[in-house]
């Protein structure tokens with residue numbers, strides 16, 4: 055029997071606005087995202103990818119259907135509970151990195167643990183270990199402005215992973231990176247999915263990173279039109 059997927063959406067629907075200005079963004083969307091896999095979500099601009107990520111993250115409530123994340127449905131729960139769920143179980147990597155400029159790399163990563171109540175000294179020590187895992191062992195004391203785009207993205211990845219979330223959601227993680235750095239970031243993300251049996255969901259417009267996908271889910275017009283094994287599925 056297949057284990058319960060990390061994300062399970064069934065018949066998911068979302069429309070923005072009403073009447074003449076109504077814009078359907080998701081129409082009866084079904085999706086499973088499994089642990090231990092890197093799933094790429096692809097599709098043309100406006101097909102509903104960001105809307106789907108927002109619902110999975112509990113930032114947006116669907117109009118219909120269901121979305122279970124790690125076996126729990128977030129819709130209808132108070133924002134304070136949804137925020138606690140995100141903080142404890144989900145890691146986010148955004149295209150703009152979203153690092154705090156006045157904090158060092160290690161402090162930026164440590165924040166994710168401190169929000170969970172971990173003492174700063176312990177959090178920074180753990181942050182340095184995870185920075186080492188993404189190849190930045192010697193940059194923990196550097197401020198974001200002094201790091202390259204690729205290094206900043208690695209800090210953002212370390213921040214998303216430091217609290218060992220079961221689900222990591224990445225929105226265009228390579229869009230600001232050159233080809234070689236983008237490939238290296240994707241290699242790391244794939245290893246993270248496999249080593250720790252995490253579920254990684256990556257939204258991308260970048261066809262150069264398809265090689266790192268265990269699965270490729272293609273959307274159009276608010277639903278999934280194709281769901282296939284990716285090139286990395288059977289590779290080591």
Ligand SMILES: Nc1ncnc2c1ncn2[C@@H]1O[C@H](COP(=O)(O)OP(=O)(O)OP(=O)(O)O)[C@@H](O)[C@H]1O
Nearest residue numbers: 070071077078079098099100101102103104105106
């Ligand atoms: N806040 C909003 N208000 C009204 N319409 C919206 C809003 N957000 C998204 N939409 C519409 O919903 C549809 C899906 O948008 P969404 O941003 O989810 O697509 P996307 O696939 O993420 O696009 P992109 O690849 O350009 O980021 C589009 O038609 C968009 O114009």
